[in-house]
Amino acid sequence: MLTYEQSIEEAKEYLLKHDDFLVVSHVQPDGDAVSSTVAVGWLLSCLGKKFTLLNEGPIPQRMQFLTLADTILDMEINPPTRMFQHVICVDCADFGRVGLTNQFFAEDALILNVDHHPTNDGYGHVNLIKTDAAATAEILYDLIGIFSVEWTEASATAIYTGILTDTGGFRYANTSPKVMGIASELLSYGVNGPLLAENLLEEMTPSQMKVLIKALSTLEMSADGLISWVHVTPEHMVECGAANEDLEGIVNYPRNIRGVEVGILFKVINENAVKVSLRSSGNVDVAAFAQIYGGGGHVRAAGCKIEGTLDTIIPQVIEQVRQLL
Secondary structure, eight states: OOOHHHHHHHHHHHHHHOOSEEEEOOSSOOHHHHHHHHHHHHHHHHTTOOEEEEESSOOOGGGTTSTTGGGOEETTTSOOSSOEEEEEEESOSSGGGGGGGGGGEEEEEEEEEEEOOTTOOOOSSEEEEOTTSSOHHHHHHHHHHTSSOOOOHHHHHHHHHHHHHHTTTTTSTTOOHHHHHHHHHHHTTTOOHHHHHIIIIIOOOHHHHHHHHHHHTTOEEOTTSSEEEEEEOHHHHHHHTOOGGGGTTTTHHHHTSTTOSEEEEEEEEETTEEEEEEEEOSSSOHHHHHHHTTOEEOSSEEEEEEESOHHHHHHHHHHHHHHHO
16 A cells, blocks of 8 residues: 555656546535635646536535636536546545546546545545545645645635635644644735635525524434434425525534534435434544445544435434444
8 A cells, every 4th residue: 555655646647647637526515625626726727737627516605716616617507528538536535426527537537536534445546545634625735745836825725725614613623733734834825814714614694594593493312412413304495595505514503512422414305315414522433324325424524315204214313323322
């Protein structure tokens, strides 16, 4: 197995050797996914490479400020018209997370897989994976550092944004001394840390607030107080005028209750499927649970999709999580 340093060199060689890349992140991209996508785009532009940025769906409105974010194609509206031989997947814990963008991968496409999820199975031809990195953006900081490129405020802002969002504003356990050192350096390039924190972590849209209220009205707790959960239905989403991006962070509310070990958000996709998002205090490995259903993530934060109705899935999941306590 290659060391992390060897993997970085292999990724560098891949980028220098090839051209005309397709860069994709996971479905329903979060801050780290979008930031990593545009950071790779910026690096490729510095190297004089051709590239196309793509996602299965739209980029969250709150991430549109990032340079190159407006060039990320939404394949549902503006799909590519050809296949790509060289593909870079960022922040995708497994191959399935690329969603329907894989229809634009050539059958013999060479994939560079850049990720920080412990559940990543190394699906790339080149794998740059560091499971103790706070964010994929942190790995890209390391990768960018071995090229002869000059940081700009825009590129520094992209990396800072990915780290900021995946560390919960430098509050989560993944906030290492290295992370704080990186953040300090990026601030020296002109990153406006307070403004990013305000816009990405504090500010809420009316639709976000409305759907949060709906979710909290469904709050339940196990008898022992160790598990708490909420749910959101399609009807809630329509009534609140909410989009998927408005659900980000809701799962933290049941988790933040004193004494709760695992917080869960059940998001009804349709009458036959539910998306389950889990957050743990650290005593329960929710990634291991999510993998049972083909999902993944981290020890403290993971998710999966389960086939079935909400009424059957909630007690099923609660009982399985209880067995892990």
